[in-house]
Amino acid sequence: MKKADKIYFGGDYNPDQWDEQTIDEDMKLFKRAGVNLAVLPVFSWAKLEPLEGEYHFEWLDQLIDKIWSHGISVCLATPTTAQPAWLSKKYPEVLPVDIAGRKRTHGMRVFFCVNSLKYRERAAAIADEMAKRYAHHPALAAWHVSNEYGTSCYCPTCQAKFRLWLKKRYGTIENLNKMWHTSFWGRTVYEFDEIMLPTELNDDYRFNPVIQLDYMRFLTDSTAECFENEASVLRKYNPEIPVMTNMSGYIRKLDQRVMADHLDMVGWDNYPAPTDPPYFVAMKHEIMRGLRHGQSYWLTEQSPNQQNWQPYNKLKRPGEVRRLSYQAIAHGADTCLFFQMRQSAAGQEQFHGAFINHGGHGNTRIFREMTALGEELASLKDKVLEGRIQAKAAILFDWNNWWALELSSGPSQDMDYLKLISKYYQAFQEQNLPVDIIRMDEELEKYDLVVAPLLHMMKENIGERITGFVEKGGTFVATMRSGIADEENRCIFGDYPGPLNKVLGIRVEETDALRPEERNMMELREAFGMREKSYACDFLCDLIYPEKAETLAVYGQDFYKGIACLTRNTFGKGKAYYIGTNPSEEFLKEWVGNLCADCGIMALYEAAEGVEITNRVSQKADVVFVINHNQEKAWVDFKEETLLDLLHQSEVSGKVSIESGDVLVLERK
Ligand code: GLA
Ligand code: ZN
Secondary structure, three states: OOOOOOOEEEEEOOHHHOOHHHHHHHHHHHHHHOOOEEEEOOOOHHHHOOEOOEOOOHHHHHHHHHHHHOOOEEEEEEOOOOOOHHHHHHOHHHOOEOOOOOEOOOOOOOOOOOOOHHHHHHHHHHHHHHHHHHOOOOOEEEEEEOOOOOOOOOOHHHHHHHHHHHHHHHOOHHHHHHHHOOOHHHOOOOOHHHOOOOOHHHHHHHHOHHHHHHHHHHHHHHHHHHHHHHHHHHHHHOOOOOEEOEEOOOOOOOOHHHHHOOOOOOEEEOOOOOOOOHHHHHHHHHHHHHHOOOOOEEEEEOOOOOOOOOOOOOOOOOOHHHHHHHHHHHHOEOEEEEOOOEOOOOOOOOOOOOOEOOOOOOOOHHHHHHHHHHHHHHHOOOOOOOOEEOOOEEEEOOHHHHHHHHHOOOOOOOOOHHHHHHHHHHHHHOOOOOEEEEOOOOOHHHOOEEEEOOOOEOOOOHHHHHHHHHHOOOEEEEEOOOOOEOOOOOEOOOOEOHHHHHHHOEEEEEEEEOOOOOOEEEEEOOOOOOOOOEEEEEEEEEEEEEOOOEEEEEEOOOOOOOOEEEEEEEEOOEEEEEEOEEEOHHHHHHHHHHHHHHOOOOOOOEEOOOEEEEEEEOOOOEEEEEEEOOOOOEEEEOOOOOEEEOOOOEEEOOEEEEOOOOEEEEEOO
16 A cells, blocks of 8 residues: 655645636645645536546646646545536436435535435546546545545435345344334334335434434445445555545544445544534544544644634634644644645635635745644654554444434433543543543453443443453443443343443443433542542433442432442453443543553653643654643653654753643654
């Protein structure tokens, strides 16, 4: 596989909009800013194939040659995210039908049915044309298929394919009825052609989570197939060029784990809201890194300045782009790419930030910041590439579980899996305790500590695997709403937490849902010396009856005052904890800190609050990133260790101060 020898820096270039002279100016500015990669032609299908089967690639040939003559590589995108008008007009089947049953018309990008055979035929054809021309072009660094997949469709083609997909999954209609538990509410189906897609036209189905769940799995599989339809064509011409797509930062809709299995590397677009705290952004990087078992990934997009689609589009503060860029690299990104290189004159994104703004020159704050960043990244050469984070703690995260939790009617309408995962993650991240976010099929034995918040859906033998992991000496943490259902979201008979109750040594009988303004208390008896303190908790309260486990804390209020809310079970050589509620941030921070200490997991260096530290290790180097997210100066203490400051080519050791928003990139010896 072709590998990069530097951090790619640059981004989406949409030259369909520009004349020759503008493009020439861009080349000069790109060079000045240290741009070494352009992503194109993401939206150019209409220009490349103005009539069915009639291709016009000459302009792109020239453009790629021009870019390459400036020493800039390209990541070539198949332009299939924006089908041309003729395609929608001639073959209306390519247009999607929405959840309300409305047939949509042409006009938008990412607006096609992923199951349309005509769409796939034309998409594969243009991918073939591109691959034929460019698969061996020296400028080509990677293929980028389409753009931010994620269109749901409920058209007749999808309806028919859904039934086939179900037939493949369940075999017979009897088995489907059993797995869907259709005997409740008399929803029995006799033939596959009686199964309807879950739309607003039959909204009783919306209350049966398993149909929704299967639809989301089906949509993911269909999208992955749609990706493969083009990827396989690209690979055929040159298997050495890595193929990916850019996943949307809004990641709930498609099971990105399934998508990731089809990619040579993960690519994702990072657009934090101005109000997102640093840990929330870091968590998304962690999720993306975990998709391919810790392999480094491409940061395919971020905004050089404000966006246009937030409700209030704050300017990126001075230094903010640099800080976000290094945060991405610190968590496993090997590239630093942006949307977009030149701000468009009109259209939906005319006010979206860009490398080069409407002024058209380099004399702007953002361009200067970009230039400085480009220079710094170039100085790092290939030092950080492919470096891996070495975490001994992991948080389990799963899309099917996410959907099932949130599709479930009860116990609370406020179920927000990502937010709850982020609370646990925050407790690690804000103490710089290295943690991976892992897939459900990840090998647990790689870790000393595994935390599985809200593990509602038991699949892939996870119960047995966790039991084995603890037996051999691992430490495991489960929370409220665990061990409830199987892969079809059918409750597992026997006490909660189902397949986990042996390892946890408890029985959960009931779960209370608290209103947003309500609190209960966790009265701690003993845990890592956090004695006799009480901490607030909210949201859900599992009533735990320990069987083998010890009670570490009990509820302080309500009729279940005195009933266990936190337990520990010693099992084999390991320990398994259960937190039956949603504890306060304060509790989690202290508790996770102590839990890690108990497992021998520590922060690499001591630092002031708000200073983020990670390190990436490869054969080449062990590189430490220190990021000060505070508004004021802070510190980090390297004690006796001496490290090489890669950005300033000087040595550091002892207690070092770091300016507000600043970043240190250091090589360990
Ligand atoms: C997405 C798309 C880009 C662009 C940006 C704007 O990530 O992939 O084409 O629209 O959003 O923020
Ligand atoms: Zn469809």
